[in-house]
Amino acid sequence: MNAKISQKQLAEDHLLEAAKEFQKCMQCGKCRSVCPVFKEFGNELFVARGKNKLAEKIVSGDLQITQRVEDAINECLNCKTCSANCPAGVSPEHVVLRLRWYITTQKGLHFFKALIFRQLLWRKWPITLGCAVVAIAQRVLFGIGPKNPVRHLFPLFGFAKRRNFPELAIRSAQSQLPEVSPPKKGPRKARIGYFTGCAGNLIYTNVAKSVVDVLTGYGYEVVIPKKQKCNGTPVLANGDYEGAKKLMQYNFDLFQKYDLDAIVVACSSCGMSLKKEIKVFVDDSPELREFTGKVFDINEFIEKNIEFKPEELGRIPYKITYHDPCHMVRGQGVKDQPREILKRIPGVEFKEMKNADTCCGSAGSYCITHYETSIKINNHKVKDIQDADVDLVATACPTCVMHINDNLAQHESKETSKFVIEILADSLRAAKTI
Template sequence: MKPIEESWDSCVKCGICRSVCPVFKEKKEEPFVARGHITLIQELIKGSIDFSSKKAKNYLGECLLCTTCVESCPNDAHTDLAVVAARITVNKIHGVPLYKKIMAKTMSSRKLLDLSVRLGNIFSPVVFKTVKDVPREGVNVKIKNPIVEKDRLLLPISKKTFLNSYPEIIKGTSGKRVAIFIGCAVNYAYTEVGDALIDILKRLGIEIVIPKAQVCCGGPIYYSGMVDKAEKLAKKNIKLFETVEADAILIPEPTCASVIKIEYPRIFKYFSNDKYLKKAEILAERVHDPVAYLYNDTNLIDILKNTKLKREHTVTYHDSCHLNRGLGIKTEPRKLISAIGNVKFREMKDADRCCGNGGTFSVDFRETSLKIGKRKAENIINSKADTVVTGCSGCMMQIAEVLNIEHSQISAKHTIEIIDQALKGGDL
């Protein structure tokens, strides 16, 4: 496969990736770093290692796809892409775990996703326990099961989805018009983040389009190596948004934004024969992180300079991998947060180091995920902030969990939430 060959050719085995890889930092074994992944894939293809070996499968699985190695690689080796490509072959040989099959089936259909959340709500008192006194409210599963530990803090399930809460068009007065792709985490769990985004856009007089037929971006399916299934979702979203007129498509979930902006074109360039590449590239150009859009295309920063939160807060910021390395958004959230009155911004150590979530990585490799998360929690605590802000729901959930394990009450908020509260004169 082309992505594998390209990474294979560009890796000169310098080992720089060993100093930055969060997984290698915990495992300290060569097969868990970019150079090791590339060598392993080379050997697998040559046939000197068997693809059906369970060890090889785990080595290729235990990668966060955080792209820290890609960022630091002097030769531009795209290990993330090579690992996804190798996972396709691993899946063909080992099969896909049952829970991932169910995940893929459910995420492929809006109806099934909505139904699962409705059932989750109906059976919530039996299945879930709400956990309130933590850095961010979530749920624990009450019933012992083979996939998620009972003590794991999960995203809460919202009573009403974001997509069912708003009309398809919310009129504006400013002449600007944006569309929203909401992503599953905000649609079904952290709906308050979506509500805050609507609130901000309305205050700025921006017209909002919320296409109701949007489907999951397919990220967790794609990253798990089920690229053919992700491709079907990509086509649905591409076709839908082709018909939507808007200055920008805002996605408050950087994983979904990265999938649409970076992985959709890769799907049609490397993994599919379908002639969708041009369409995928056009869609990719239109996708923006809402915080970056608000910073670059509106006068929000000037407005924020005249706002203040009810109480003083010391705030630190965690860079999500997909927002920072994926979309290249690093300074915009910091500038907006720092502009808010009553906010003292304090940078934490290694703010751009992965929190260890990595989507299904945190399910499949919980021990490593928590070890990486512990380092993040320590850096947050050492910053002496009372609030940690980030632009990603997955990071927010992981950070809430690892802070809770460290007995910290530092609260975890989304960048959009703190901006919204500042505009309202509210609090965190």
């Protein structure tokens, strides 16, 4: 009985929090001019103003949660563009998230989501093992290129036949790197915790190595708590409030066990989660405020704490532009730091591209559940990249790298996307600094 009362109260709380936001909406329609999804469909249900209206009717009891309503609520990238441009100061993404959480209290969590969020993410080893198996299969089966007949099997698993995937790691970053990496030279400046994130651990292991190499090369001790789990953002974005709460509380408690001066991340969503979203799920306390104040995106940390001498940086002869991940530029307010790092690297010709801070359409799991729409959105990004006439697109988000590279390959473009920290580490390695 208590569980049912608790669940009912939780549902009411979600609606109450949604109401606090949508009641501020002036219905001016400014969001229509900036929403990437609305630009593709022109459907009022898919824009912030329409979702605020849906929320109002759900809260008043005038609207039931039908499949059409649920689909409209799920048509959101959580890119925060509407929030950044709203003259009334509404945060429509908070309305969307609360509605998704409310729907879960009413309808329950989908079986496969429950399996992933409540079981696999907690056990960790099945995902690590599964990624290793897929990584071997990728190298054996997919290595001959886009005409591989194996692609005909993709639709059986819900993937578009033309889709291009990054190579998963046979060995995770956490298995390759020690839990504690001492500074390579000189006295320890500080003890830095590193939240690798799932993508940094299982796909982009070179990013994890680059983070550790740069920090240890400049006198920092790096600690990678091996028991860390998913940051919780994909879980909360898919409507699992309870699952996100447990993950964020777990990671908070885990990192509190280490005597850390700072915590760095190389994933925009992980950074936003540990800096801001965690405050929704973990009880406010001096410890939590101290924790969130310690979290830095790796580009933010480097720009604030490390000064590079000209002779320490090797030449990287590329024309490079930068794509702002939504959860960096709007989620964390980090914009200039990655650009400043790139501009310092010898040989780099930095070129600002048009609409650099426009969402690329990846939005985490959105590019899995709504692939065709996400590609339509990304087509605009690809054109802006091509118009910039560059060799590389630097960014700081794993799913942005993944999605941009996928579509660049489909367009047979010469450009590719990489992390800023990778490019910096390559420059330092070229100069034999790290």
